Each structure stands twice: as C-alpha cells, then as structure tokens.
Amino acid sequence: MRVSIVDVANRAEVSISTVSRVLNRRDLVNAKTRERVEAAIRELGFRPNAFGRGLMLRRSEVVGLVLPDLHGDFYSEIIRGADAKARSMGYNLVVSSAAAGEDSHSLLERLQNRGLIDGVAVMISEVTEDTERVLSGFRQPVVLMDGVSPGDQHDSVVIDQERGVQALASHLLGKCGVRRVIFLGGCDTNADTQARLAAWRRSLTKARLPLVDEDVYHLDYEFESACRLAADRLDDWADPDTCVVAANDEMAAGVISAAHAAGVTVPDELQVVGFDDTRLAKLIRPKLTTVRVPMWQMGARAIELLCGRIQDEAKEPRRVSLPPALVVRDSCRANGVS
Amino acid sequence: MRVSIVDVANRAEVSISTVSRVLNRRDLVNAKTRERVEAAIRELGFRPNAFGRGLMLRRSEVVGLVLPDLHGDFYSEIIRGADAKARSMGYNLVVSSAAAGEDSHSLLERLQNRGLIDGVAVMISEVTEDTERVLSGFRQPVVLMDGVSPGDQHDSVVIDQERGVQALASHLLGKCGVRRVIFLGGCDTNADTQARLAAWRRSLTKARLPLVDEDVYHLDYEFESACRLAADRLDDWADPDTCVVAANDEMAAGVISAAHAAGVTVPDELQVVGFDDTRLAKLIRPKLTTVRVPMWQMGARAIELLCGRIQDEAKEPRRVSLPPALVVRDSCRANGVS
DNA sequence: ATGAAAGCGCTAACAT
DNA sequence: ATGTTAGCGCTTTCAT
Numbered sequence: 121m122r123v124s125i126v127d128v129a130n131r132a133e134v135s136i137s138t139v140s141r142v143l144n145r146r147d148l149v150n151a152k153t154r155e156r157v158e159a160a161i162r163e164l165g166f167r168p169n170a171f172g173r174g175l176m177l178r179r180s181e182v183v184g185l186v187l188p189d190l191h192g193d194f195y196s197e198i199i200r201g202a203d204a205k206a207r208s209m210g211y212n213l214v215v216s217s218a219a220a221g222e223d224s225h226s227l228l229e230r231l232q233n234r235g236l237i238d239g240v241a242v243m244i245s246e247v248t249e250d251t252e253r254v255l256s257g258f259r260q261p262v263v264l265m266d267g268v269s270p271g272d273q274h275d276s277v278v279i280d281q282e283r284g285v286q287a288l289a290s291h292l293l294g295k296c297g298v299r300r301v302i303f304l305g306g307c308d309t310n311a312d313t314q315a316r317l318a319a320w321r322r323s324l325t326k327a328r329l330p331l332v333d334e335d336v337y338h339l340d341y342e343f344e345s346a347c348r349l350a351a352d353r354l355d356d357w358a359d360p361d362t363c364v365v366a367a368n369d370e371m372a373a374g375v376i377s378a379a380h381a382a383g384v385t386v387p388d389e390l391q392v393v394g395f396d397d398t399r400l401a402k403l404i405r406p407k408l409t410t411v412r413v414p415m416w417q418m419g420a421r422a423i424e425l426l427c428g429r430i431q432d433e434a435k436e437p438r439r440v441s442l443p444p445a446l447v448v449r450d451s452c453r454a455n456g457v458s
Numbered sequence: 459m460r461v462s463i464v465d466v467a468n469r470a471e472v473s474i475s476t477v478s479r480v481l482n483r484r485d486l487v488n489a490k491t492r493e494r495v496e497a498a499i500r501e502l503g504f505r506p507n508a509f510g511r512g513l514m515l516r517r518s519e520v521v522g523l524v525l526p527d528l529h530g531d532f533y534s535e536i537i538r539g540a541d542a543k544a545r546s547m548g549y550n551l552v553v554s555s556a557a558a559g560e561d562s563h564s565l566l567e568r569l570q571n572r573g574l575i576d577g578v579a580v581m582i583s584e585v586t587e588d589t590e591r592v593l594s595g596f597r598q599p600v601v602l603m604d605g606v607s608p609g610d611q612h613d614s615v616v617i618d619q620e621r622g623v624q625a626l627a628s629h630l631l632g633k634c635g636v637r638r639v640i641f642l643g644g645c646d647t648n649a650d651t652q653a654r655l656a657a658w659r660r661s662l663t664k665a666r667l668p669l670v671d672e673d674v675y676h677l678d679y680e681f682e683s684a685c686r687l688a689a690d691r692l693d694d695w696a697d698p699d700t701c702v703v704a705a706n707d708e709m710a711a712g713v714i715s716a717a718h719a720a721g722v723t724v725p726d727e728l729q730v731v732g733f734d735d736t737r738l739a740k741l742i743r744p745k746l747t748t749v750r751v752p753m754w755q756m757g758a759r760a761i762e763l764l765c766g767r768i769q770d771e772a773k774e775p776r777r778v779s780l781p782p783a784l785v786v787r788d789s790c791r792a793n794g795v796s
Numbered sequence: 797a798t799g800a801a802a803g804c805g806c807t808a809a810c811a812t
Numbered sequence: 813a814t815g816t817t818a819g820c821g822c823t824t825t826c827a828t
Contacts, residue, residue, distance in 0.1 A: 472814075472815085473814065473815045473816075474815090474816095475814070475815060475816080475817095476813085476814060476815080479813095479814085486813080486814095487813070487814080488813055488814085491813080491814080510820090512820095513819095513820045513821065513822090514819085514820055515820095516820080
C-alpha cells in the first residue's frame with residue numbers, strides 16, 4: 121500500500137501544504153497541527169517520495185564518489201573519509217567504481233545521465249584523450265581527486281607527490297646509503313606513477329645518481345606481479361646499497377616476499393620502500409618504510425569541496441593540496457649501516 | 459541552461475510524447491521523425507530528468523549494497539561481484555557502509571526514506587533486537603547476505619559455515635595432528651563468529667576434544683588485537699599440536715606476526731589457520747591455510763536475486779547457499795609431522 | 797496559520 | 813504514426 125502526502129493530509133485533516141510544511145519547515149506550522157500531522161505520518165508510515173521531491177527541489181542530497189577501483193586499503197580509506205564527511209554535511213554518499221572493463225568516463229556519463237546525484241567526486245588515474253572532453257561536458261558539480269592533473273576548471277584535492285618523493289629520497293640517499301634505485305611503477309599511463317617517477321628522476325638527478333631506464337619497471341600495482349618480477353631480477357638487484365622503490369605498498373610487499381623466498385634479507389641485502397602507507401605496510405615483516413598519503417583526508421576534503429560547490433555553483437574553483445609524510449620503518453637501513 | 463523534453467519537442471517540431479517514445483520505445487516512431495528528434499536531443503544536449511522519470515516509472519534502475527564496513531578485501535570482493543552483476547543486468551550499483559558509528563538499521567531506514575533505489579542487498583553482521591523489525595518494515599525488495607540468520611521472508615545468500623568448518627576441522631584433526639584448538643572470533647554478537655564457533659564446538663565435541671571456554675577469545679577481526687593477544691598468550695599456546703583457529707585471515711596474520719616476533723615458528727611450533735581466503739592469506743609467510751569463502755559469488759548472487767525480485771515482487775523467496783572450500787597452504791603441518 | 801492551485805519533467809492511456 | 817492530456821508526489825507562491 122503506497123501512502124502519499126495526500127493520505128497524510130486526509131488523516132490529519134489538513135491540506136497537503138501543511139503536511140509539506142511539517143516536513144520541511146516545521147516552524148511555519150502551529151504546534152498542535154504539527155502534532156496531528158506527525159501522528160498521521162507515523163501511523164501511516166509515510167515517507168516522502170524522493171522523486172516527487174527531487175522534481176521540485178532539483179536535488180537529491182546524494183553525492184557520488186567514483187574511484188578507479190575499490191580494491192585495497194587505499195580506496196577503502198578514501199571512502200571512509202568521504203562517507204564520514206558526507207554524513208556530517210547531511211548528504212548520502214554512494215560509491216561506484218570504474219573497474220570491470222568500464223572506464224571512469226563512461227561511468228561518469230552514465231551517472232550524469234541518471235542525474236540522481238547532486239554531484240560527484242571522481243578520481244581518474246588513467247589519462248586518455250577524452251578525459252578533458254568528458255569533464256568539461258559534465259553538467260553537475262565535480263571535484264577531481266589526485267590522479268590526472270586537474271585544470272583550473274574544477275575543484276580538486278591533490279597529493280603533493282613531489283614533496284613525498286623528496287622526503288623519501290633524501291632519507292634513502294642521506295641516511296640509508298642508497299646508491300641505486302629500482303623504480304616499480306604501475307602502468308605508464310597512470311597519473312600517480314607518472315608523477316612519482318618524474319619526481320624521482322628529479323631527485324636522483326640532483327644527487328647525480330640518474331635513474332637508468334633499465335631500472336624502471338611498469339607493472340600493475342599488484343603484489344603478484346612485483347613478486348614475480350623480483351624473483352626474476354633479484355640476482356641483479358640484491359645489494360645493500362640498492363633500494364627498490366615501489367609506487368605503492370602492495371608491490372613493495374611483493375618484492376619483500378620474493379626476497380624472503382630467495383633468502384635475500386631485507387633490509388640488509390636489499391632495501392625496499394613503498395608508497396601510500398596502507399594497512400599492509402604494518403602487517404608485513406619487515407615493516408615497510410613508506411610515504412603516508414592522507415587517504416582519509418583526501419576523501420573527506422573532496423566531499424567537503426563538492427558539497428560546498430553544490431551549495432554555491434558560482435564560486436571560484438579551489439585546489440587543496442595534501443602533504444604526504446615519510447614513515448620510516450624497518451625495510452630500509454636505519455643509519456646507513458647494515 | 460536547463461533543457462527539458464519540451465525544448466526537444468519544439469526544436470524537432472513534434473509533440474513531447476513523440477520525444478518520449480524515441481527515448482523509451484524507439485520502434486513506435488517513424489524513422490524520419492526519430493532522426494529529427496535524435497538530432498534535437500543531440501544538439502540540445504538533452505538528458506531526461508531522472509526525477510520526472512522516476513516519478514512515473516517508480517523505479518530508478520539503481521540498486522544498493524549495504525555492508526557492515528568497506529574495509530578490507532573481504533568486502534571489496536563482494537562489491538566487485540555485486541557491481542559486475544548489477545551492470546550485466548542493466549542496473550547501477552551504489553554502495554554504502556554502516557560503519558562510522560551508524561548501524562545498518564538506521565542506514566537502511568535512511569536509504570528507504572529516500573526511495574531513490576529500487577532495492578537493496580544488505581549484510582547485517584551484528585544481531586540486535588530490532589533487526590527483525592527493521593527488515594520487516596522495509597517496503598522495497600531486500601536480499602540478505604550471510605550475517606544474521608535470514609528468515610524465510612526474504613531472498614538470501616548465505617555461506618555454509620558448517621561445511622567450511624568441518625572441512626577445516628577434519629583436515630586439522632586428521633592430517634595435522636591437532637589436539638588443542640584456540641578459537642579467535644570477532645565480537646560475540648557477530649553472526650559469522652557465532653556460526654563458526656558453534657560449528658567448531660560441534661566438530662570438536664564429535665572428536666572428543668571439547669573446546670574449553672578459556673580457549674575461546676572474542677576480538678574484533680583486526681590484525682592488531684590478535685597480534686597483541688597472541689604476544690601475551692604465546693607461552694601457553696606454543697605447541698606443535700596446538701592450532702590457533704581465527705575467524706578471519708587478518709587475525710590469523712596477527713597471530714603469525716606475533717609468533718614470528720617471539721621466535722615461535724609457524725607451523726612447526728604452533729599451527730595457525732584463518733578464514734575467508736582473502737588476498738592477505740597469500741601475502742604473508744608462511745602462507746595461510748584457510749577456508750575460501752566465495753566472496754565475489756556472494757555479491758553477484760545477491761544482486762541477481764535482488765534484480766530478479768524487483769522484476770517480480772510476488773515470487774517465492776529463494777535462499778542460495780554457497781559452499782566454502784578448504785585451502786591448504788603452509789601455516790599448518792602438512793601430514794601431522796613437523 | 798492554513799489552504800488552493802500551479803507546475804517541476806516525465807510516461808502512458810486515449811484520441812486522432 | 814503522432815498528438816492531447818491526465819496524472820505521478822511534491823514544494824511553493826499567492827490568497828485568505
């Protein structure tokens with residue numbers, strides 16, 4: 121049995137406007153009447169229909185979060201931050217991923233087509249030609265997270281990759297006696313990988329330790345592939361002054377696992393560092409030295425920007441830059457000594 | 459500039475019904491007219507308003523997935539399965555979690571309040587008094603996943619915990635020489651923990667190795683707490699014929715980590731097994747013997763049931779039971795020998 | 797403080 | 813094959 125605002129009005133013996141007022145702006149209606157209406161609502165189990173409501177209000181109070189994937193702690197933390205912030209701002213968050221064969225673009229377009237959400241925070245990690253086209257064609261508030269370099273058109277929250285890499289590099293080069301770096305990235309079209317690699321090249325060049333192409337590998341951010349690659353390369357890599365620099369913690373864990381299997385001790389015979397500081401970094405042995413990316417913050421700030429924009433579409437786009445922090449644990453040498 | 463169906467109709471010089479027909483049932487309109495309308499739609503960048511549409515159709519083609527939390531591989535896999543299936547059935551999936559201080563119940567009620575989704579698959583792991591009340595008050599299609607024992611009112615997909623535990627128990631008792639079991643569960647109101655613990659009691663009693671209360675611990679499914687507990691208890695536990703049975707892989711990993719730190723070799727001086735077979739089980743050393751729960755399947759089947767029900771609300775509720783499978787790796791003794 | 801009525805954008809039954 | 817029209821459930825002027 122469907123119950124609409126009319127049923128409530130009848131039962132409470134008021135007009136539908138009064139019911140609507142009780143629903144939206146309680147102060148505008150007499151206390152007694154309000155009680156009658158509220159009773160009717162309760163008794164009938166009435167819930168305002170979101171479509172009817174949305175039709176008038178042109179908003180659903182639902183915001184979306186679109187990530188490249190939902191797998192792994194990195195994204196979980198972002199989601200948590202986003203969810204917490206959305207709630208505290210009176211919005212519902214829905215999450216979707218571009219995984220499973222569909223890219224963020226078509227997903228975004230689908231979302232927009234439905235138009236059921238008031239805006240979306242999106243992380244696009246793969247750069248393609250029509251990213252810009254899709255984004256500019258977007259009719260609703262969007263905020264960009266990390267990933268592809270966001271123009272000035274949109275609000276964005278980014279990670280200061282350069283700063284994170286520099287902190288890591290100066291620790292490795294200065295304190296851990298690293299003389300050779302092996303870089304393990306994700307796919308070479310991945311924006312984070314590109315940013316981190318570029319930052320490494322700069323840091324190393326400055327230290328007169330150029331990163332040779334043979335020491336740069338493009339994998340897929342997964343444990344397994346890093347593990348396989350490392351198993352294969354370990355003979356070449358194993359050296360106290362060499363450090364494998366992975367673009368995320370999972371791959372670093374893969375390298376450590378392969379080293380373990382091959383009897384190569386980390387960090388004494390090979391140093392390894394990760395990136396992100398996901399939960400995994402503390403779970404594996406030795407614990408991973410890595411760069412903490414404030415994932416929770418990233419999600420929260422993105423939603424904050426988004427809701428702000430929804431409330432005022434006209435205002436100037438803002439860019440929030442989040443600083444990563446070096447986290448020293450046990451996978452690289454403490455003071456340049458074994 | 460907002461553009462509605464009227465603008466399209468004007469531009470194409472047809473009535474709004476024709477535009478609507480082009481949108482919904484293309485075959486009902488003359489090819490030439492259709493082209494004109496499609497051109498107008500394109501030129502104007504028209505997208506049907508989902509609220510107006512939903513108001514008539516009473517559906518949004520969006521389904522929800524509500525999980526107790528989004529953290530960890532267990533949930534990620536469920537989401538992936540659910541997402542893939544939703545897409546293949548022409549629905550959009552939105553994910554929400556009950557974490558961050560809100561229980562599944564109030565979240566469900568909020569979702570229902572909005573009514574923007576056509577139905578929801580929900581996993582409730584904590585049993586409370588009003589679970590039943592909330593579920594029966596739900597006005598939309600719901601399917602229950604694992605967790606609380608689903609009545610016959612709703613479609614459900616459950617894991618056959620009994621079967622998984624039996625397989626594990628018979629391996630441990632029969633092949634690994636286990637004579638004492640330490641059970642590490644989640645919170646004691648957690649449905650999975652309850653089911654797994656009960657199954658263990660039965661299996662052990664049958665083998666005349668009753669599980670004493672002192673060997674049952676209720677933790678929180680987290681690595682850290684298991685790690686701390688193990689560090690504290692290891693003196694008592696360490697024994698080649700003792701096996702720590704954790705209710706998920708994370709806690710098993712915590713125990714192994716503590717053992718490692720204390721110089722207790724797994725599986726030679728203590729055996730450890732997990733549950734779920736998440737990605738972590740393969741990442742740690744020794745690799746974890748565990749019970750594979752078909753998480754992806756669980757998500758997919760739940761959505762399949764859900765969409766089926768949305769299409770036909772009247773049909774008999776179905777219950778799908780998914781069998782877990784024993785996965786033998788290196789954290790318990792191969793053949794009862796050290 | 798409350799009610800009447802218009803209209804948000806869309807679909808579908810009915811008419812042509 | 814196409815147009816006309818009546819709602820879907822709600823919010824919101826504008827009256828009273």
